[in-house]
Amino acid sequence: MIHETIITTLNADGSTHIAPMGLRHEDGLYLIAPFKPSTTLDNLLRTRQAVVNLTDDVTVFAGCLTGRHDWPCRPAEVVEGRVLEAALAHVELQVDRIEEDENRPRFYCRPVHHGNHAPFAGFNRAQAAVIEAAILVSRLSMLPDEKIDSEMAYLQIAVDKTAGDRERRAWEWLVERIRRYRSERKTEAAQS
């Protein structure tokens, strides 16, 4: 099973790097698998620490995919790291072992601290739709336009029916990102 989370790691200059990442569990360990190249990967290799943030604030997911990387954080309790203010819960991780891979190394991490901050409010379809749309946006260059358009049209139904302000804002950022990607691609094609 994969849970979609926000992973925070520390950059070499001490600033915080925030990225959406899928997380798996294996034998009591947390498994993070960043594709190469990635800042999260570099930071995990250098610091061997990370924080997993479990949040229902989908503006963080959509924001990271649309150039909005600065989200309020506070210091972690045990590791050298930061906790997202929007986290309902967080887990602080120490890298236990690394399985090298040409494309996607696997970091097996041991939990060293758990924090619970706010209750889970229940499932919301618009939040799930924003997560799906964020995945589509992360694969814009790999997927045909028709697939993106048909999936976005379907996901829009849940947004229209069940979104709150946060979900609507996150959705608009992603729709705008798709529009801008296509317009830039058109300009580049005209120039070449």
Ligand SMILES: Cc1cc2nc3c(=O)[nH]c(=O)nc-3n(C[C@H](O)[C@H](O)[C@H](O)COP(=O)(O)O)c2cc1C
């Ligand atoms: C819900 C969601 C889950 C994601 N999971 C992963 C993942 O497991 N591994 C990965 O490399 N990128 C994943 N991505 C894409 C990264 O968040 C994105 O490419 C990001 O820029 C990672 O690179 P960075 O560490 O350089 O920021 C995911 C994106 C979304 C929206």
